Amino acid sequence: MTGRQVAVVGAGPAGLAAARAALGAGAEVTLIDAARQLGGQYHRTPPEEYAASRPEALQHGWPAFAKLRRELLGHPRCAWWPETSVWALERRDPGQQGPPRVHLLRGPADGSHRVRQILEPDALVLACGAHDRVLPFPGWELPGVFTAGAAQTLAKGERLMVGEQVVVAGSGPFLLPVAASLVEAGSRVLAVLEANPAAVLARGWSRKPWQLAAQLGKAGELIDFTGQLVRGRVPFRTGRTVIEARGAGRVEEVVTARLRPDWSVVRGSERTLAVDAVCVSHGFSPQLELPVAAGCALRGTPGAQFVQTDARQRTTADGVWAAGEITGIAGAPAARAEGAVAGWYAGGGSPAARALPALRRSRDQGRDFAARLARAHPIGAAWPGWLGPRTLVCRCEETDYATLCRAVQEQPGAAARTAKLATRAGLGPCQARVCGPTVTELAARLRGAAPDAVPADGLPAAGPHHRPFAQPIRLGELARPPEPPDAAPEHHGA
Amino acid sequence: MCGTRAVVVGAGIVGAACARELALAGFAVTVVDRGGAASATTAHGEGNILLSDKGPGPELELAKLSRQLWPQVLAEIADRSASGAESVRAVEWEPKGGIVVATTAGGARALARFAAGQRAAGVRAEHLDAGQLAAIEPLLTRDHQAAVYYPDDAQVQPAAAATALLADALTFRCELRTGCDVLGAVTRGGRLIGLRTSTGLLEAELFVNAAGPWAGEVAARLGAPIDVRPRRGDVLVTTPLPPTVFHKVYDADYVGAVSSDDGGLQTSAVVESTRAGSVLLGSSRRRVGFDDRLRPEVLAAVATKALRLFPVLATASVMRAYGGFRPYVPDHLPVVGADPRLAGLWHAGGHEGAGIGLSLGTAQLLRALVLGRPAPIDTAPFQADRPAVLGQTSTQEDS
Ligand SMILES: Cc1cc2nc3c(=O)[nH]c(=O)nc-3n(C[C@H](O)[C@H](O)[C@H](O)COP(=O)(O)OP(=O)(O)OC[C@H]3O[C@@H](n4cnc5c(N)ncnc54)[C@H](O)[C@@H]3O)c2cc1C
Ligand SMILES: Cc1cc2nc3c(=O)[nH]c(=O)nc-3n(C[C@H](O)[C@H](O)[C@H](O)COP(=O)(O)OP(=O)(O)OC[C@H]3O[C@@H](n4cnc5c(N)ncnc54)[C@H](O)[C@@H]3O)c2cc1C
Numbered sequence: 088m089t090g091r092q093v094a095v096v097g098a099g100p101a102g103l104a105a106a107r108a109a110l111g112a113g114a115e116v117t118l119i120d121a122a123r124q125l126g127g128q129y130h131r132t133p134p135e136e137y138a139a140s141r142p143e144a145l146q147h148g149w150p151a152f153a154k155l156r157r158e159l160l161g162h163p164r165c166a167w168w169p170e171t172s173v174w175a176l177e178r179r180d181p182g183q184q185g186p187p188r189v190h191l192l193r194g195p196a197d198g199s200h201r202v203r204q205i206l207e208p209d210a211l212v213l214a215c216g217a218h219d220r221v222l223p224f225p226g227w228e229l230p231g232v233f234t235a236g237a238a239q240t241l242a243k244g245e246r247l248m249v250g251e252q253v254v255v256a257g258s259g260p261f262l263l264p265v266a267a268s269l270v271e272a273g274s275r276v277l278a279v280l281e282a283n284p285a286a287v288l289a290r291g292w293s294r295k296p297w298q299l300a301a302q303l304g305k306a307g308e309l310i311d312f313t314g315q316l317v318r319g320r321v322p323f324r325t326g327r328t329v330i331e332a333r334g335a336g337r338v339e340e341v342v343t344a345r346l347r348p349d350w351s352v353v354r355g356s357e358r359t360l361a362v363d364a365v366c367v368s369h370g371f372s373p374q375l376e377l378p379v380a381a382g383c384a385l386r387g388t389p390g391a392q393f394v395q396t397d398a399r400q401r402t403t404a405d406g407v408w409a410a411g412e413i414t415g416i417a418g419a420p421a422a423r424a425e426g427a428v429a430g431w432y433a434g435g436g437s438p439a440a441r442a443l444p445a446l447r448r449s450r451d452q453g454r455d456f457a458a459r460l461a462r463a464h465p466i467g468a469a470w471p472g473w474l475g476p477r478t479l480v481c482r483c484e485e486t487d488y489a490t491l492c493r494a495v496q497e498q499p500g501a502a503a504r505t506a507k508l509a510t511r512a513g514l515g516p517c518q519a520r521v522c523g524p525t526v527t528e529l530a531a532r533l534r535g536a537a538p539d540a541v542p543a544d545g546l547p548a549a550g551p552h553h554r555p556f557a558q559p560i561r562l563g564e565l566a567r568p569p570e571p572p573d574a575a576p577e578h579h580g581a
Numbered sequence: 582m583c584g585t586r587a588v589v590v591g592a593g594i595v596g597a598a599c600a601r602e603l604a605l606a607g608f609a610v611t612v613v614d615r616g617g618a619a620s621a622t623t624a625h626g627e628g629n630i631l632l633s634d635k636g637p638g639p640e641l642e643l644a645k646l647s648r649q650l651w652p653q654v655l656a657e658i659a660d661r662s663a664s665g666a667e668s669v670r671a672v673e674w675e676p677k678g679g680i681v682v683a684t685t686a687g688g689a690r691a692l693a694r695f696a697a698g699q700r701a702a703g704v705r706a707e708h709l710d711a712g713q714l715a716a717i718e719p720l721l722t723r724d725h726q727a728a729v730y731y732p733d734d735a736q737v738q739p740a741a742a743a744t745a746l747l748a749d750a751l752t753f754r755c756e757l758r759t760g761c762d763v764l765g766a767v768t769r770g771g772r773l774i775g776l777r778t779s780t781g782l783l784e785a786e787l788f789v790n791a792a793g794p795w796a797g798e799v800a801a802r803l804g805a806p807i808d809v810r811p812r813r814g815d816v817l818v819t820t821p822l823p824p825t826v827f828h829k830v831y832d833a834d835y836v837g838a839v840s841s842d843d844g845g846l847q848t849s850a851v852v853e854s855t856r857a858g859s860v861l862l863g864s865s866r867r868r869v870g871f872d873d874r875l876r877p878e879v880l881a882a883v884a885t886k887a888l889r890l891f892p893v894l895a896t897a898s899v900m901r902a903y904g905g906f907r908p909y910v911p912d913h914l915p916v917v918g919a920d921p922r923l924a925g926l927w928h929a930g931g932h933e934g935a936g937i938g939l940s941l942g943t944a945q946l947l948r949a950l951v952l953g954r955p956a957p958i959d960t961a962p963f964q965a966d967r968p969a970v971l972g973q974t975s976t977q978e979d980s
Binding site for chain 1: 592597614615616617618619620621624625671738740741743744747748751757759760795811813817819820821857862870871872873874875876877880881884885887888894895896897898899900901902903905906
């Protein structure tokens, strides 16, 4: 036993692997997730009532997951804190070593009795995952337009059908499993539209997308999905996407169009399709608010940033490791490999451990996979061609494209923060989680880099991931003093 | 003054207001900022334009002057052009009035005394009884000892206000250079004749240091250091709510916090709703240098104070917090005037938690001083040639 206290934020594939590895290294682990169940986005566990029936049908790799879950929940050094969200990270005083203080809210989010707690771990593993990146298009604010992730969560977690007649559109290999989940939940999927033309996919993959899984050596998860799709006769089209959703009060039809490799629309190729739901995902946005709050450096370009880590999954912030989709988008197996490396080192494990080389290899394969994924599913530079002046870029605040253009192109108001306050884009309840990367990208094209991109002393950079409150907190909850950390974790061995 | 060149360092609200006055006076103005315009302190605070928190004295005189100028200046800008009118709409000027509430007996006595002094100095300050208070602010706690209504307190969206002032200046002989860091001075015969900047040399006859909490650093770079320090404040923002708070509501502790020299944490509740429906809850005062860390316990203290005034807000969700650094001079008075050591250099700043409100009056005083004309109020208390500004105060309050 190393006796190190490791806090793992996120119980998806990365966080679970990190917890297991840290336990293996001898650490005491607190595994934290805002959700009620272990599993994260990938193993979106249905509520117990539904799970009883036949979870394997919805879940791939279920037996391995169930085993890991039993192992963690039964481990004497592992405390599982479900329905616990990290709402803030508080960096230490300058000169002090160690990870930030972890500020938690515990209890059901819709309940009125969440309590505050503070953890001061020796090591912090961040594995908070990603959510779909959705590009705006006319009508995307209509009810019936879902992110693919939300639709999948409803289908997998609640077995809810988002619609009878559905189109799945965007880019990325996860469109297929999403479609499969929808079919499983009873929807008719009219088409899966991959915006990138086959040539771009082939350049990235050199093979057909559904053969990717084999490259990672993982037992054909995607092939399985594709099998289901073929059986369900869902057409998979490349080089076509949804450029508009229409309807009175909710989606009634979508306009699809052929795209060139840069995602410019081939005029005359438009078709309308009657649907009652459309699921879109144009890629992923990592949940970077906690890494940013912890002081971790990011890599990448504006609109496509990830946490920077070294060979040991260490971030640039002392005592903070990162794993999974916040470091790059490569699917669950890669997230698991990263999590294992992160957890091992965070737990104080020896760099000479025998299992490490294999883990690192699989992590490196994962990184390679992420790079290919990015190459095969780029966002085409001409996508803003879909936007009309009245198209909303921020749904929460109903800011339209024309307003954004005006704000960032007029001299005195062009700075990112000033334009944000003026247009209100990103100030609403989602706090720019949805529109942040898009607005940053559009603004950079319209005016070049923001003059306040380099922050003044003490003020945060005007980046799209600065969200000091990672989760909303009620004033009453904030005002009550934090409770002392539990002497004995509640969910031991559940 | 036609064509005399002036450089304003800092495109916050103070720099914007000064640039506008100088441009109106006929100067050829260049505004430089190392970041973007209106994106530093001016975009990290609140937009209260207050008389209620100021006791009799020079700052109150500047506040009264500024309060009178706000609607006039906004009207001038709106009348100038359609785009001016649009920029003024974005300012969200709301003369909604403020209410100061004392929740303790001691606070009530202090408030009564304070308000009496203000009334003698010409501020409208009306005592509210419990019934009147409940009628105009129905969700406020009934658990209070005294309340005073200040009909002249108002509110703006500060970054938009600075943008509107600057945009108006730019319609005259005025130019804005962002991403331009002022690095040092070029002097001749003891006179400042140019600035070395990250984008080249900038020559002029007149230079205004309006660099907010960084004014001390800028002045030092120019070889004429002044003592302007940062005092951190944090603000909480709720998700949009149905109408809950109708005026600007403060607890009477506010009165004490502003002029206090205590370096530790102070909080006093300032509760106001914005046009978008969010409620802003301010604010704390801490002397922590330029420490950008969010401190949950500070935010908890702000929340606690706010809930004392509006218990109904307990279930409101806070979705964001932000903070900035109020620029202050150790004697808690702004600095407006010529540097006594370096001819050609002027200072305008150090307004602490009132720079938005006081910006317009400050700019008018600066214009009068520069032109050698009589100023609408006495400028002597704000002169740069005073020990607190020149760093000659003995106590070192800051860490
Ligand atoms: C729609 C969709 C379909 C996919 N299909 C496949 C597939 O078929 N095959 C495949 O290999 N991969 C697939 N993936 C990708 C796979 O889900 C991810 O690679 C994997 O889940 C990433 O694991 P992770 O641990 O990084 O993050 P996640 O699984 O997302 O887990 C992150 C966890 O962190 C928690 N969290 C975040 N912030 C906080 C906070 N502040 N406080 C507390 N908890 C927090 C979240 O609640 C979440 O449970 C799919 C992804 C999506 C979105
Ligand atoms: C939490 C909080 C709440 C507040 N609430 C209120 C309120 O309700 N009402 C009110 O009136 N006031 C309020 N204030 C105070 C108000 O925000 C400030 O007094 C005011 O914004 C200061 O404006 P400024 O133009 O002096 O400074 P700033 O807005 O900081 O502008 C200074 C500019 O100088 C630039 N600069 C700095 N160094 C250099 C350099 N070397 N070269 C070039 N440029 C440089 C900076 O980039 C910056 O843009 C509040 C402040 C805070 C922090």
